[in-house]
Amino acid sequence: MAVNKERFYELLDRLSDKDLELVSELMERLANIPVNREIPLDDEPTTQDELDAIKDAHEAYLRGELISLKDVEHELRN
Structure with missing residues (x-):
């Protein structure tokens, strides 16, 4: 996605x-x-150990034990 500087400045103003x-x-x-x-x-x-961690993470994903992007953003901003 191409973003020109004008659009970039519009986003910065918001x-x-x-x-x-952060930006x-x-x-x-x-x-x-x-x-x-x-x-x-x-x-x-x-x-x-890395393979075990990958397996554990995949199993947590399948169980729905996730952190949403919205929660991560909230944590970073507050």
Whole structure:
């Protein structure tokens, strides 16, 4: 999705001061990341502990034990 600067400024005007702080931190991080960055491949083998954690998380998902995005946003903003 292409966003022009005019739309971006419209969205910024709608944010609270607290939201602007969060967005500003993200923008600072993004502005300091080289455009042609390469993320190294994770070539370490998956451990049994990691496999167990994945299985536990999947089972929790199937049981409906989730944290909604709305709850995460609320936690970050307050």
